Amino acid sequence: MIQAPLPASHLLGIPAQEVREQDAHFSEIVNRRLANRMIKFRRKLRNYLAMPHSTVQLHFEESGGGLPVLIMHGLFGSLANWRGVARDLADAYRVINIDLRNHGRSPWAEGLSYEAMADDVLRLMDRLGLERARLIGHSLGGKLAMVLADRAPERFTHMVVVDIAPKAYPAWHQDVFSALRAVDLATLTSRESARAQMAPFVFDPDVRAFLAANLGHETQDNRLAWRWRFNLDTLQQAYPETSLMPGLNGFFCGPALFIRGAGSAYIEPEDRPVMARNFPGGCLYTLNNTKHWPHTEDPRGFIRGVRQFFLQGCRQFAPLCDQ
Numbered sequence: 001m002i003q004a005p006l007p008a009s010h011l012l013g014i015p016a017q018e019v020r021e022q023d024a025h026f027s028e029i030v031n032r033r034l035a036n037r038m039i040k041f042r043r044k045l046r047n048y049l050a051m052p053h054s055t056v057q058l059h060f061e062e063s064g065g066g067l068p069v070l071i072m073h074g075l076f077g078s079l080a081n082w083r084g085v086a087r088d089l090a091d092a093y094r095v096i097n098i099d100l101r102n103h104g105r106s107p108w109a110e111g112l113s114y115e116a117m118a119d120d121v122l123r124l125m126d127r128l129g130l131e132r133a134r135l136i137g138h139s140l141g142g143k144l145a146m147v148l149a150d151r152a153p154e155r156f157t158h159m160v161v162v163d164i165a166p167k168a169y170p171a172w173h174q175d176v177f178s179a180l181r182a183v184d185l186a187t188l189t190s191r192e193s194a195r196a197q198m199a200p201f202v203f204d205p206d207v208r209a210f211l212a213a214n215l216g217h218e219t220q221d222n223r224l225a226w227r228w229r230f231n232l233d234t235l236q237q238a239y240p241e242t243s244l245m246p247g248l249n250g251f252f253c254g255p256a257l258f259i260r261g262a263g264s265a266y267i268e269p270e271d272r273p274v275m276a277r278n279f280p281g282g283c284l285y286t287l288n289n290t291k292h293w294p295h296t297e298d299p300r301g302f303i304r305g306v307r308q309f310f311l312q313g314c315r316q317f318a319p320l321c322d323q
Contacts, residue, residue: 064090074139078104112238283314
């Protein structure tokens with residue numbers, strides 16, 4: 001009779017049960033790694049298939065190191081408005097300060113839907129190898145942060161939304177568009193002259209200065225000429241859409257801080273239940289003596305709140321709704 005060969009475990013003096021346990025442990029490790037790779041592949045495939053718009057390669061500035069933080073500016077803005085915040089956070093975080101499409105130095109492209117802008121940001125994250133990040137978004141960028149966190153909640157650990165609620169807004173910027181159209185770029189001599197031309201339409205000198213900062217003196221057709229760094233035509237055409245708010249599913253259950261300027265009308269008491277319903281892990285931080293730009297009107301208070309939130313979540317902040 002031919003005998004079956006003895007198992008290697010017997011020859012080495014290792015109990016068979018121990019070998020089976022080791023094999024099972026090894027298989028579990030291999031399966032876990034394969035599962036993680038499949039999850040990453042499915043996520044990238046889902047994001048790719050969900051992109052009906054052509055994405056643009058966003059311009060950004062990177063500073064610091066550590067856990068990544070994405071910063072997204074508001075309408076008519078650029079990453080230049082957030083350089084101070086980026087600098088203050090760069091001692092503890094890897095800060096990615098972004099120019100959104102049709103703003104700053106990012107490419108001009110058709111459309112300004114939140115879906116298209118979210119595609120751009122997710123593609124940027126993939127290009128930079130960012131698996132997960134923290135989000136900071138102001139106004140238009142705050143709405144975009146909510147869309148991103150709701151659409152891809154596995155990509156974001158914390159969300160900071162600055163002075164905006166998940167709702168549609170009236171056409172509050174028609175005077176701004178009138179002011180921008182009033183600036184005669186062909187005969188313009190300085191940003192000061194542009195601020196003067198905008199004065200009949202926009203009375204706040206800080207807003208006029210903010211808008212004029214988006215003027216670039218650049219070479220066109222072999223001569224220096226003034227031009228807006230944002231795509232004014234597209235911004236105006238898309239304004240009815242950007243004033244609205246895409247539907248949210250309440251998928252992001254992580255910590256979400258809404259920072260409100262006490263003198264701003266963008267977040268009202270009646271907005272808080274809607275914010276809580278869509279972001280159950282949310283909280284509210286009100287900065288006194290600020291309006292729609294709390295990050296520039298009270299930079300110390302703003303940074304203090306963001307740092308505390310990133311470290312401790314909503315523990316030290318007011319709930320969105322009374323418990």
